[in-house]
Amino acid sequence: MARNLDRMTLGLRAWLKDGSKITGIVALSTGHSNETYLVEGLDRILRMPPSEEGLLPPYDMARQHAILDAVGKAPGGPPVPKMYELCTDPSVIGDPFFLMEKLQGEAFDHAAPEWMQKAGAHVVTGMCSQWVGAIIALHRIPVSRMPSGSRTVEQEIAHWRAVAEQAEAETPLIDLLEALRKRPPATSGPMTPVHGDPKQGNCLWKGPELQALLDWEMAGVGEPLTDLGYMFQFYDQGDVSFANAGFELPGWWPRERVIDQWERVTGRKTVDLRLYETLAMCKVAAIIALGFHLSRTGRATDPRFASWGAVVPLYVGLAQKRAAMK
Numbered sequence: 077m078a079r080n081l082d083r084m085t086l087g088l089r090a091w092l093k094d095g096s097k098i099t100g101i102v103a104l105s106t107g108h109s110n111e112t113y114l115v116e117g118l119d120r121i122l123r124m125p126p127s128e129e130g131l132l133p134p135y136d137m138a139r140q141h142a143i144l145d146a147v148g149k150a151p152g153g154p155p156v157p158k159m160y161e162l163c164t165d166p167s168v169i170g171d172p173f174f175l176m177e178k179l180q181g182e183a184f185d186h187a188a189p190e191w192m193q194k195a196g197a198h199v200v201t202g203m204c205s206q207w208v209g210a211i212i213a214l215h216r217i218p219v220s221r222m223p224s225g226s227r228t229v230e231q232e233i234a235h236w237r238a239v240a241e242q243a244e245a246e247t248p249l250i251d252l253l254e255a256l257r258k259r260p261p262a263t264s265g266p267m268t269p270v271h272g273d274p275k276q277g278n279c280l281w282k283g284p285e286l287q288a289l290l291d292w293e294m295a296g297v298g299e300p301l302t303d304l305g306y307m308f309q310f311y312d313q314g315d316v317s318f319a320n321a322g323f324e325l326p327g328w329w330p331r332e333r334v335i336d337q338w339e340r341v342t343g344r345k346t347v348d349l350r351l352y353e354t355l356a357m358c359k360v361a362a363i364i365a366l367g368f369h370l371s372r373t374g375r376a377t378d379p380r381f382a383s384w385g386a387v388v389p390l391y392v393g394l395a396q397k398r399a400a401m402k
Contacts (some may be wrong), residue, residue, distance in 0.1 A: 085100055085171070109291065113273025121177065121178065139225070144159050152217075187321050192284070215338075226297035227297070232302060240365060243365035248395050268298075270296060270299070272298075275307070305353045311331060313394060316390050350399070357395035367380075
């Protein structure tokens with residue numbers, strides 16, 4: 077469902093103090109999650125909820141703004157775009173929204189760019205160091221700096237089971253989540269800030285330099301090993317190769333190096349990582365299943381969702397294999 081960009085432009089011009097500088101609004105990404113637009117004239121990024129039923133409700137724009145603002149202001153935290161205005165009045169441009177800094181760079185999920193493939197192992201190693209370092213930096217931010225609200229491991233499992241059930245997912249996915257409910261992974265200690273979707277594909281790069289960690293819709297306070305398990309799910313995927321661009325290149329950090337760095341800097345110990353990897357895979361499978369469900373029931377028109385039905389069993393199969401590993 078396309079938005080009326082002219083209406084949005086007029087509304088934003090009238091609402092912003094310097095709105096007269098706006099020359100137009102251009103859609104950059106729409107569909108899965110929050111929608112992203114370029115505000116021309118101000119050269120800022122506009123973030124809004126999806127224009128139709130999405131995959132990661134409730135799309136609390138005020139909370140997302142508060143999380144990004146807190147992370148950006150935390151000493152030693154990971155790089156994020158600077159936050160600007162927040163508006164919770166949907167009458168202004170059609171939905172609540174916030175504005176943030178526009179940063180230059182590229183992100184890649186499924187294939188490493190040619191320059192990275194040719195850069196050499198030392199460059200790839202440096203990029204891994206920045207990616208892992210950004211997640212570790214987030215886990216070291218005091219919880220007191222974050223907006224209120226948290227989710228335990230048990231609540232995390234229950235949430236994704238509910239999503240899978242809403243999506244009318246097939247039995248194998250429900251069974252995996254039920255097994256996790258009965259035997260949840262142990263925790264590494266007190267809760268920390270977590271990103272929720274810390275894949276390499278959510279890094280913005282300018283050449284080999286990390287500019288920002290993006291897409292904070294699932295961020296909050298929780299068990300940091302959920303982030304580590306999410307990162308590790310992209311290792312050893314075989315033919316599925318889901319969002320693991322660069323992992324095949326010489327110099328990419330193996331699991332052992334990531335674990336060693338995380339334990340050394342955080343002072344914590346990793347436990348039950350295979351269970352956390354399985355949980356991460358179930359989470360992704362539930363999201364994919366929901367996208368397909370929204371498409372086949374006519375509640376979403378994104379053409380990408382229609383093809384996700386074939387992906388779900390492949391990813392659930394990966395999760396089953398990961399759950400069986402020791």
